[in-house]
Amino acid sequence: MPFTRPFTGAENFVILFQCDNYLDLSTCRKDIFWRAVFNTLKFSLIQVGLMVLLSLATALVLNRKIIGRGFWRGVFFYPVLLSPVVVALIWKWLLQSQGAFNAGLVAWGSAPIEWLTDSGWAFFWTVFVSIWAHMGFYTLILLAGLQAIPKDLYEAAEMDRASPWRTLTRITLPLLMPNLIVVLVLAAIRAVQVFDEVFVLTGGGPGSATTFIVQFIYQTGFAEQIHLYGLAAAASLALAFFLIILTLAQLRLTRASEAGQKVR
């Protein structure tokens, strides 16, 4: 009942944000929160960058004259429909110490690697698996954008003997910019909220190497013995702050790109 939970002012935020020495995060009262924040930032930067590049490359390939385009589009899109738990289990099975990857390494003649209990590799695989699972979605958005570019522009470029690279940088990319921004921001909003795949794949470990903000919220609010709803809600607001910034950035970027197109 609400009245059994007294109003505590900013206490939960103080708990989250108080550090003895702000240059050394291990002195913070909730150092795990800060680690989650930094992990999330690192994850988002790497994952979003790779996601945009890979889905752009895939969309460009799929937009060419290829045989069986529908089939290939489906290939890249299929993992998008799988549930995060299934995605995580597929990869956990491949990456476990006696899995297919280590079998390959042993056959190659090198020593097996503990993919999911080594912090560097575990982080790499969270990035890889989340790209694997979601790339098809962004590819689809970019492909729709590519197909909306008028064909006569390319014919004109061919007449002028423009090199493929020049066609790409001067026609395709500028006209694809609105879709690229959508993809960039959607991917960023999703990346900041990463949870389920990683939770099943690594459980946030080893240590706190792959603990992200949503997992921190889940653990403080729901998983630990004493449910600290207030603290979890405060962390949610911190996450909301990130998301608001991202959304505002999207609005700014969209407006800028629209203005740029009007000039051109």
Next chain:
Amino acid sequence: MSTLNFLLRTRGRQSLDWTDVLSYAYLVIGLFTMFAPVVWLVMSSFKTEAAISQFPPSFLPYAQKTVMVEGHAKPLPLFLVKREDGSQKEMAQVNRIGIMANMIDPAAPEQRLQVNIRQREPVNEMKFAWNNYTDLFGKFTFGTYLWNSVFITVVATLLTLLINSMAAFALSKYKFKGQKSVFLLIIATLMIPPTIILVPVFLVINEVGLLNSLWGVILPAVATPTGVFLLRQYMLTIPDELIEAARMDHASEWRIYWRIVLPLSAPALAVLAIFSVMWRWNDFLLPLIVLSKNEFFTLQLALNSFQGELNTQWHYLLAMTVITLLPVTLVFAFLQRYITTGIAGAGVK
């Protein structure tokens, strides 16, 4: 060479450009990266418990051959035994003591032979362990998990279609004060991701008494802004004249909605239904906080709790995973075009 050229040439060009070769190489690598993990999972799910813990693993499911021998109740494992004279013979193992194994010849079961275990090798055959799947329904409460998932998916999708289409009908076919602001308010909730409001949603569910109830998972996400948006945009294209004509004929508003607008919105409803089935079947975070008792677990939760156990029974876990991805794969195989165009059109997932 000329047949190859004929097969590979594209219209307007005689043969393959190097960029085409590069494109196809990219696609084939993509095909492998996207599907090989899934294929590996499916093949592994047919391995027996013994085969699954083997290292290095094989791609195809192999299991040791067994034979029924007279005088023994259970089938005995077959081994290829190297005899002193260099010849080899298939023999069944009765039991094993230390490094010596008691073997018999299945054709002549009276004679026992002691064999050093280093001089025998198991005889393997390709065998699909279907009992990984059949055991699930007997040994575990797997049926309950499956039922919970199906119940949530079906009921939630039906409710989503009903409620969202009613909202979309009102927003597209009626003119009233504040119509635009109501629509904007609904769309604005798209900006609030479910992870942010996890705590308040949980507290409300708790207060209403729906904790550990399937309805606690179904109800909170029944009204989706995506669905309202999708359906409203579609219903705007239905001509108002149809509705006016129906009113002339004294059709009630409910009848107009049920008999005219809903059937005409079937394509949009189908897209939303596909989305809703996907969302619900794959949902994880909400069930995770609402359903904590074993008997209410959905498939996703059961998979998660199963893999968290100390001694993961991978042969059952993999079979369960395959069953979980099966409906989504079937839906995808048959409705791929609708899903991809729906997503490209609405920009949502």
